[in-house]
Amino acid sequence: MATETVRRGRVRRGPGPAQTSEGARAEARLAFWLLIPTGIVLAVIIAYPVVRAIWLSLHSDARFGTSRFVGLDNYIRAFTGTGADAFWSAFVFTTQLTIVTVILELVIGFAMALIMNKAFRGRGLVRASVLVPWAIPTAVAAKLWEWNFTPDGVVNQVFNTNILWTASHWSSFWAIVIADTWKTAPFIALLVLAGLQIIPGEVYEAAKVDGATALQSFRRITLPLVKSAVIVALLFRMLDVLRIFDLPFILTNGANNTETLSTIAYKEAIQQVHPSYGSTLSTITFVYIIIAAFLVNSLARADVVKTASRG
Amino acid sequence: MATTTAPPRPAVDARPASRPRRGWLRENGLLLLGVAFIIIYCLAPFYWMIVSSLKANPLLDQSLWPQDPTLVNYQEVFSGENNFQYALRNSVIIAGTTTILALLIGVFAAYALARLNFRSKKLVLGVILAAAMFPLIALLTPLFQLFSNLGWIDTYPPMIISNISFTLPLAIYVLTSFFSEMPWELEMAAKVDGATPGQAFRKVIIPLAAPGVFTSAIIVFIAAWNEFLIAYTMTQTLAAEPVTVAIAKFTGVSRFEQPFGTIMAAGVLVTIPLVIVVLIFQRRIVTGLTAGGVKG
Numbered sequence: 001m002a003t004e005t006v007r008r009g010r011v012r013r014g015p016g017p018a019q020t021s022e023g024a025r026a027e028a029r030l031a032f033w034l035l036i037p038t039g040i041v042l043a044v045i046i047a048y049p050v051v052r053a054i055w056l057s058l059h060s061d062a063r064f065g066t067s068r069f070v071g072l073d074n075y076i077r078a079f080t081g082t083g084a085d086a087f088w089s090a091f092v093f094t095t096q097l098t099i100v101t102v103i104l105e106l107v108i109g110f111a112m113a114l115i116m117n118k119a120f121r122g123r124g125l126v127r128a129s130v131l132v133p134w135a136i137p138t139a140v141a142a143k144l145w146e147w148n149f150t151p152d153g154v155v156n157q158v159f160n161t162n163i164l165w166t167a168s169h170w171s172s173f174w175a176i177v178i179a180d181t182w183k184t185a186p187f188i189a190l191l192v193l194a195g196l197q198i199i200p201g202e203v204y205e206a207a208k209v210d211g212a213t214a215l216q217s218f219r220r221i222t223l224p225l226v227k228s229a230v231i232v233a234l235l236f237r238m239l240d241v242l243r244i245f246d247l248p249f250i251l252t253n254g255a256n257n258t259e260t261l262s263t264i265a266y267k268e269a270i271q272q273v274h275p276s277y278g279s280t281l282s283t284i285t286f287v288y289i290i291i292a293a294f295l296v297n298s299l300a301r302a303d304v305v306k307t308a309s310r311g
Numbered sequence: 312m313a314t315t316t317a318p319p320r321p322a323v324d325a326r327p328a329s330r331p332r333r334g335w336l337r338e339n340g341l342l343l344l345g346v347a348f349i350i351i352y353c354l355a356p357f358y359w360m361i362v363s364s365l366k367a368n369p370l371l372d373q374s375l376w377p378q379d380p381t382l383v384n385y386q387e388v389f390s391g392e393n394n395f396q397y398a399l400r401n402s403v404i405i406a407g408t409t410t411i412l413a414l415l416i417g418v419f420a421a422y423a424l425a426r427l428n429f430r431s432k433k434l435v436l437g438v439i440l441a442a443a444m445f446p447l448i449a450l451l452t453p454l455f456q457l458f459s460n461l462g463w464i465d466t467y468p469p470m471i472i473s474n475i476s477f478t479l480p481l482a483i484y485v486l487t488s489f490f491s492e493m494p495w496e497l498e499m500a501a502k503v504d505g506a507t508p509g510q511a512f513r514k515v516i517i518p519l520a521a522p523g524v525f526t527s528a529i530i531v532f533i534a535a536w537n538e539f540l541i542a543y544t545m546t547q548t549l550a551a552e553p554v555t556v557a558i559a560k561f562t563g564v565s566r567f568e569q570p571f572g573t574i575m576a577a578g579v580l581v582t583i584p585l586v587i588v589v590l591i592f593q594r595r596i597v598t599g600l601t602a603g604g605v606k607g
């Protein structure tokens with residue numbers, strides 16, 4: 001959608017009718033001055049801490065007030081050294097969480113979007129209720145689900161089960177998945193719905209006239225056209241779950257090997273007061289997220305191109 | 312994504328009247344079922360939070376309707392043990408200041424991105440989007456060290472400043488999408504009709520831009536209000552703790568039994584204002600969220 005804005009900007013020329021190079025240069029100059037405050041603020045609040053975290057990760061934690069350059073020692077410690085168990089456990093758990101949650105949320109969100117797109121009566125009510133899980137603070141949602149997952153809690157009652165949700169690894173895993181899916185699948189529904197609403201109704205009418213079944217229309221029209229909206233949703237959610245903190249921190253606090261990359265980084269850096277090793281873990285998390293985003297983005301886009309050229 | 316400008320879909324379900332009634336029922340019955348599923352899915356846990364908050368002892372009473380509704384949990388929220396009023400005050404100040412600052416800075420950037428032409432626009436948009444999705448944990452340690460050295464821990468500025476890191480990109484994104492949809496030609500029209508630039512700005516541009524700016528403010532405010540990680544790191548006492556941290560730290564009489572009734576009551580108090588605002592402005596918020604494509 002970034003390109004959309006750009007394209008629109010290019011079509012709708014600036015304020016004046018005169019588009020001389022002089023005017024264009026003045027416009028670029030104005031843009032520069034308007035963007036400068038944002039640039040400075042983001043440089044101070046994001047760029048400086050990132051660089052500083054990388055610098056910290058290359059130094060030892062000060063035992064006796066001195067910290068020295070240790071090269072990649074901290075990274076080796078996380079990957080193969082004394083920190084490897086904790087790191088890889090969190091790495092695997094975060095990755096599993098991301099894959100399962102994102103798939104589940106996409107499926108449920110897509111189904112919701114299809115329903116919302118069809119529903120004419122009560123659309124306002126549906127849209128309003130979809131916004132409720134989004135508006136609830138994650139910290140509150142985490143407490144709410146902690147409450148729902150207590151042994152005598154409502155989840156066990158409704159499903160007539162007797163699971164000690166937060167007492168073992170996999171039940172904790174699913175508890176986090178369920179809580180996160182509840183909070184964010186409706187949001188995905190909104191993103192996909194926005195994509196669905198761009199598809200003109202005439203396209204479906206034409207397909208129907210040509211004798212397409214509902215399933216064919218869905219596969220040949222809806223899916224390809226809504227694909228970019230789905231990819232955006234997929235990317236956002238993936239980046240979000242890879243850095244997940246609030247929910248596991250409050251719901252399980254890492255018990256039964258449910259630490260995520262963000263929670264171990266937090267615990268090392270802040271609670272254990274190991275800023276260097278903590279920064280190492282957070283830098284690895286950061287790089288992992290960039291790589292994952294890049295891979296998924298290029299895979300998904302390549303697929304889009306293929307589908308488009310086939311059609 | 313110009314979702315709002317797209318006209319509502321021509322009624323797809325305007326089927327020939329001759330169609331058998333059974334088919335209509337079956338299709339709409341399914342649709343109704345689907346709508347019911349969405350509403351229950353989204354609201355049931357929220358309903359449960361409210362119901363639990365109204366029970367004197369929610370641990371023992373798991374009935375779907377409070378037998379003797381009581382406000383005892385709400386009293387407990389503000390009692391000497393929890394002093395939730397301070398957390399509410401802190402959250403209002405932190406989220407409010409964050410919102411104002413993010414919008415003040417963001418509105419200029421968004422204007423440039425939505426209306427002006429310059430070569431590196433795509434790059435700037437990309438950087439801002441990347442900043443919005445940045446993992447906070449990667450910034451946390453250096454920011455914590457910085458604010459510790461300044462002696463600012465347990466005050467508002469560390470949280471407000473750190474919150475800007477994700478609220479400013481969010482604000483720019485949502486504002487840019489709103490500004491791109493605005494009929495800027497009207498400004499020119501007003502000038503042609505003899506308005507001064509000042510008049511055109513006050514009487515045309517501000518009223519046109521206000522709804523988008525206002526909606527962006529709501530989205531940014533909610534994002535700041537819901538922040539937990541930074542606040543948990545930068546605070547130690549009630550003096551600066553926002554609601555999210557206070558709720559996570561609630562303790563009851565017994566250390567081993569969480570006061571879930573009280574926690575749910577606090578959760579309701581924190582969420583109800585947001586839900587009301589969201590219900591009133593739902594249409595615009597959905598537009599802002601999906602156009603920016605950014606999660607709050």
